[in-house]
Amino acid sequence: MQEQIRLLRDLLYGRKTEKNRVDTTEQPTLFDEAEVTGVLEEATAEKEITIPAHKRKTGRKPLPKDLPREEIIHDLSEEEKQCSCGSELSRIGEEVSEKLDIVPAKVKVIRHIRYKYACKSCEGVESEEGAVKTAPLPAQIIPQGIATPGLLSHILISKFADALPFYRQETQFARIGVELSRATMSNWAIQIGNRFKPLIILLHQEILSGPVVNADETTVQVMKEPDRENTSKSYMWVFFGGAREKPGVIYEYHPTRAGDVAKGFLSGYSGYVQTDGYSGYNFIEGSKDIVHIGCWAHARRKFMDVKRAMSNGKAGSADVALNYIRKLYQIESEAATAEMMPEQIYELRQEKALPVTKEFKSWLDNRMPFTPPKGLLGKAMDYTLKRWKSLVRYLDNGILRPDNNLAENAIRPFVVGRKNWLFSGHPRGAKASAAIYSLIETAKANNLEPCSYLRHLLEN
Numbered sequence: 386m387q388e389q390i391r392l393l394r395d396l397l398y399g400r401k402t403e404k405n406r407v408d409t410t411e412q413p414t415l416f417d418e419a420e421v422t423g424v425l426e427e428a429t430a431e432k433e434i435t436i437p438a439h440k441r442k443t444g445r446k447p448l449p450k451d452l453p454r455e456e457i458i459h460d461l462s463e464e465e466k467q468c469s470c471g472s473e474l475s476r477i478g479e480e481v482s483e484k485l486d487i488v489p490a491k492v493k494v495i496r497h498i499r500y501k502y503a504c505k506s507c508e509g510v511e512s513e514e515g516a517v518k519t520a521p522l523p524a525q526i527i528p529q530g531i532a533t534p535g536l537l538s539h540i541l542i543s544k545f546a547d548a549l550p551f552y553r554q555e556t557q558f559a560r561i562g563v564e565l566s567r568a569t570m571s572n573w574a575i576q577i578g579n580r581f582k583p584l585i586i587l588l589h590q591e592i593l594s595g596p597v598v599n600a601d602e603t604t605v606q607v608m609k610e611p612d613r614e615n616t617s618k619s620y621m622w623v624f625f626g627g628a629r630e631k632p633g634v635i636y637e638y639h640p641t642r643a644g645d646v647a648k649g650f651l652s653g654y655s656g657y658v659q660t661d662g663y664s665g666y667n668f669i670e671g672s673k674d675i676v677h678i679g680c681w682a683h684a685r686r687k688f689m690d691v692k693r694a695m696s697n698g699k700a701g702s703a704d705v706a707l708n709y710i711r712k713l714y715q716i717e718s719e720a721a722t723a724e725m726m727p728e729q730i731y732e733l734r735q736e737k738a739l740p741v742t743k744e745f746k747s748w749l750d751n752r753m754p755f756t757p758p759k760g761l762l763g764k765a766m767d768y769t770l771k772r773w774k775s776l777v778r779y780l781d782n783g784i785l786r787p788d789n790n791l792a793e794n795a796i797r798p799f800v801v802g803r804k805n806w807l808f809s810g811h812p813r814g815a816k817a818s819a820a821i822y823s824l825i826e827t828a829k830a831n832n833l834e835p836c837s838y839l840r841h842l843l844e845n
Contacts, residue, residue, distance in 0.1 A: 388761050392694035399693060448483050455486075492563055495533060497522060526843050527576055534843035537577060540570050542836045545821050546829075548802040571814060577843070578817025584842070585635065585820050588827060589650075592633045596784055597657045597678075598626035599792035600647055600666070603800055606808035607815045610640055621819065622646055623796040625830075629784070634795045634826040636819035638812070644668050651675065657782070659789045662772050670775075679775030682788035685710045687765035694761050702752060702762055706769075709745040713738055717787060727783030734780045742777050795826055 466474045499520040507516060526534060543549040551567035551574075558565040592598060602622045608615045619640045627633040639646045644665035651658065651669075659678035660666040669677040688710070691703035716738045720730045749766055756763045769776065779785040799822055809815040828838040 388694040392690055392761065395693035448485060454483075490561065492536075492561060526580065527573060530573070532573055534840050537573060537843055538836050538840040541574060541577065541821055541839055542825070544574070544806070545802065545818065546798070546825050546835050548798075548805045550806040571810065574821065575813050575817040578820040581820045581824060581842075585823055588633045588635055588823060591628070591631075592624055592626040592635060593651070593654045595627040595629070595632075595656065597659060598624055598651065598654065599659045599789050599795075600624050600650075601661065601789060601792035601796050602642060602646075602663075602665075603796055603803075605638065605799075605803060605815065607638070607640070607812055608808060609811045611812075613640065619815070620646075621796070621799055621815075622650070623792055623799070624650055625791045625795045632791075632827075632830045634823055634830055636796075636799065636822045636826075638809075638815040638819045640812075657785060659779075659786070659792070661789055662768060676778060677775045678778050678785055679772045680787075680789040681710060681713065681776060681779075682790060682793075684765075684769045684772070684776060687761075687768050691761045691765055702756070703765070705748065706745070706765070709741060709748070712741045713787060716741075725783075730783035731781075734783070739780055742780070746773060795830070798822070798826060 461474075468474055499522060501517055501519045503517045526532075526537065540551075540554060543554055544551060551570045554570060555565060555567045600622070602620050605619050605621045606616070607619045610617060610619065617640070619638065620642045622637045622639060624635045624637070625632060635650075637646065637650065642663075642665060644667065647660075647666060648668055655674040657676045657678050658666070658669055659680065660669075661680045661683045666677065669675050685707065688703045688706045691701075692707065695701060695703070716733060720733055723729075725733065749770055753763075753766050753770065756766055758764070758767065779787050809818060824839065824842070825835045828835040
């Protein structure tokens with residue numbers, strides 16, 4: 386109970402970062418003194434890094450060259466251009482300083498004028514083609530609506546990329562003299578989500594064509610779900626995958642967290658799937674075509690909870706485990722710094738990471754029988770040992786990562802938005818949101834400017 390209280394206090398008032406700081410000033414716990422002291426000395430030795438001398442950069446960064454420029458000329462008066470000797474001063478150069486200005490959002494009305502034609506000679510005579518011809522109206526993303534691709538992309542990016550709910554946008558539009566209700570914007574978003582379905586199908590195919598799929602899920606509250614209370618908990622699933630140079634992201638809304646959701650998405654897939662330790666992904670272990678990869682970030686998080694719950698920040702077994710995991714990530718950092726190819730990463734892991742995992746596994750096996758199973762440390766060890774095979778499988782291929790952070794990073798924008806708009810008003814809205822989030826996050830994953838990308842889709 387004291388453990389739980391300390392952990393809850395730390396979650397409320399402590400540092401939010403998961404970075405581990407080894408404190409060598411505290412006395413280790415009695416039974417862990419020898420092994421902890423050795424680990425801490427090793428960790429301290431590893432931290433002795435020499436930083437080369439460098440020059441501090443001064444001055445601000447130049448403004449982007451692609452921004453439009455407006456030049457304002459400042460000149461001397463005619464009197465000031467006269468020298469004290471009576472001669473006229475000659476201009477020998479100029480000094481330029483740039484300031485950044487912004488033009489507030491402006492709206493305009495685009496009038497589509499279609500000319501009509503009729504044949505005066507055929508007036509009163511019936512014709513198969515009709516008496517009057519009118520120039521056709523260009524295809525509209527929302528037929529008979531006032532919204533243009535520019536307006537729609539602005540509204541969708543504001544909500545799904547910048548986490549600005551429709552009711553706040555309604556207020557913003559009112560400030561510039563435009564009456565645009567949140568209900569109208571919501572209706573447009575649902576229509577756009579439906580129109581994007583063919584693209585989502587293609588994106589799904591692209592994700593399943595890649596060697597690795599990362600999966601994760603988070604909660605969402607959805608109103609007016611059939612046969613469910615408005616307070617019921619629903620889920621937004623995210624799948625990240627596809628070609629490494631052109632990744633894709635798909636969100637899927639479902640009322641349930643059952644593993645059938647991931648199983649249905651991955652139907653026909655062959656390759657690697659990386660997830661956290663949620664039991665809904667256990668079906669992957671029995672698949673012949675899919676190899677399940679675990680997440681070291683989640684295992685590490687369990688031991689961080691132990692450290693947070695420790696009294697007075699004393700070092701203990703959790704620090705030993707965290708140090709082993711830290712070594713694994715130091716090897717990954719080494720590979721990233723050297724910009725290694727997958728084959729080189731594989732060789733590096735076999736040389737350096739494999740011995741670390743073996744030593745860590747031996748330590749867990751020896752320590753587990755002497756650890757209370759219901760304590761935080763016992764739960765952390767049990768979590769890691771039960772998922773050990775999936776945790777170390779990333780060593781088998783250089784294209785794999787030790788954690789599921791790609792999926793967690795992809796789902797983070799949704800979590801940030803959820804803090805602002807709180808819930809979806811209807812399952813149709815949740816499905817539309819999933820489609821729009823999918824395309825926006827895919828654009829961002831491919832270094833595309835999402836507003837321009839959405840506008841291109843809506844125009845074409």
